[in-house]
Every structure is written in structure tokens, then in C-alpha cells.
Amino acid sequence: MGYRVAVVGATGNVGREMLAILAEREFPMDEVAAVASSRSQGTEVELGDTGKMLKCRNLEHFDFSGWDIALFAAGSGPTKEYAPKAAAAGCVVIDNSSLYRMDPDVPLIVPEVNPDAIDGYTKKNIIANPNCSTAQLVVALKPLHDAATIKRVVVSTYQSVSGAGKAGMDELFEQSRAIFVGDPVEPAKFTKQIAFNVIPHIDVFMDDGSTKEEWKMVVETKKILDPKIKLSATCVRVPVFVGHSEAVNIEFEKEISAKEAQDILREAPGCMLVDKREDGGYVTPVESAGDSATYISRVREDPTVDNGLVLWCVSDNLRKGAALNAVQIAELLGRRHLKKG
Known part of the structure; x- marks a missing residue:
């Protein structure tokens, strides 16, 4: 006996990836519904590589009664209106x-990090999925925090355009083409040219000079991992289609060597250590695309602080940063609470 699962926002990058991962991981489903806005009603989306096509249903008229789980990938606007309705109908969002x-009444979950939460x-029948850059960071930090207690983290992110949705990917493609053929380049989705450039600005600016993306990394890491951790982030958009990268500097309370950290990360859930000190002995976003792991490379000691380490972390932001983590939450929910059969 399986679950009845609705994917809301099924025509977007993350929604399609959710459908693909549900099929790939053989999530136990008796029925799956592709749900989208009225303008996508009737559009067909594929359930992963199964060959099964799903016709999109209109979110405005969708009845969540009798559905077990709704994976929302529709953005904050539609979520604000429809997630409480789904939750009130008994469907876990x-x-x-x-x-x-x-x-405070909604758990923020990365299953490898804080499953008990x-x-x-x-309280609200709603579970939150973290920001894409936070998700991969806490997967890498959790086993090290358990071993030596993290005091402070300084992270610089190199985030792909897919984090800005299809419009971001289209803009990188169109600008790259325009530059090659000599056409003018006009930014639309991003504040400056993204092709052959980097932009140190993701989301809106806040009063203290940080961006909201940077603020999200701080507060979400504290909520998921440990409120005592101090964190500073600089988030940068780079001309990569899929895959976020992070350069992470960590200060610990206890002594930990690079070798000890490598041994810990090699065995940690969700982590894949690829760390050869040679040409190409590390992972880049291109290799992470389409994969589920959080890849970790370049682990080394930081001589500028006591008990300091530096590492490089890469993950497919559409998977672990979004769709995969959501499906893993659904699996965890099923194991602990919504047991069928």
C-alpha cells in the first residue's frame, strides 16, 4: 500500500526534478498528481524515466482531501495561499x-542532519525544505560538528543560475549566444551580465549590507544544526547552469586534523569525499549535476586560527538543494509517522 502524492509546481525545474526523483527512488505511491497554475492546466509532464505522462491539474481547483503528501515547488506566493488549505485537509505539506x-512551529529538515526535528x-502539518546553499553546507558540517564542535564558519558560495529558475538558465544561454555573435547583452533576470561574469548579489539587500540569501544561510544553519554557530556568508551567482559550490572555512572548539576530517567525511551520510591532491583530484559543478551526493574536496588545515579547517563543497542544487531533499523528507515522514500497510 502506497501514498497519494501531489507535486505542486510540477512544470518548473524543481517540480520536474521532484517527479523524476520520486520515480528514481521508487517512492511508494498509489497515485501521483502533477499540479500547477491555471496557465499550465493540461500540460503533460513525465514521471521521471517511467514513460508515464501526467496531465497537470489546476491548483486553484485541486482538492487535497485524501492526499497524504504534497511537495510544494511553487514559490512563496502560491504556497502562502494553498499550503495552509492542503494542511487543513489533512495532507502533509x-x-x-x-x-x-x-x-518556530514548522520543522526545517535535512534528513542526514536533524531527522528528529x-x-x-x-503543529501545522507543514515541513520546510531549506535553501539550496544551506542544505549542502549542513550535510558537510554535521559530522564535523559532532566530532569537534564548530564555533564559526565563513563561507563563500558560487551558485549556478538554475537557482534562479528557468529564466536564469535561459538568460545565461541567450547572453552567451549574443556575445559569440556580437549582439548586445541586456540583463533581465539578473542585475548585471551573467555570461562570462560573476555577480556578488543573490536576492534583495538588507539593512546591514548582506543579501537575503546570505541571511538565509546564517539563520537556517543555526536552526538546523546549532544556534551557537557563528556564520558569515558571501553568496555569488556564477555562469554555471547546474551545481552550487562553496568554499568553507571552519573554526572548531576542539582540535581536528585534515586527515581526521577526511576520515569522518568519507563515512558520513550524504557526503562523498573526492580529495586527491593532484590535478583534477576534486569535484566541480559539472561532475555533480544529476547526482545526489554532496561532494567534498580540498580538505586542509587553516594555520591562521586554532583548530581551523578549509574545504570545498559541491552539490546539484536542483537535487540535494531542493527536490531530492524534499523526497528524502517524505521518506523520513513515511518511516516515522505515515506508515502504510
């Missing part, structure tokens, strides 16, 4: 937007 992440979902 797993939301990929930023809307509920810092709500999912038990709090009953």
Missing part, C-alpha cells in the same frame, strides 16, 4: 519555498 523556514510537523 513539504514546502521548498522560504515562506515557512523560520516559523520532523516530529514537530503536527
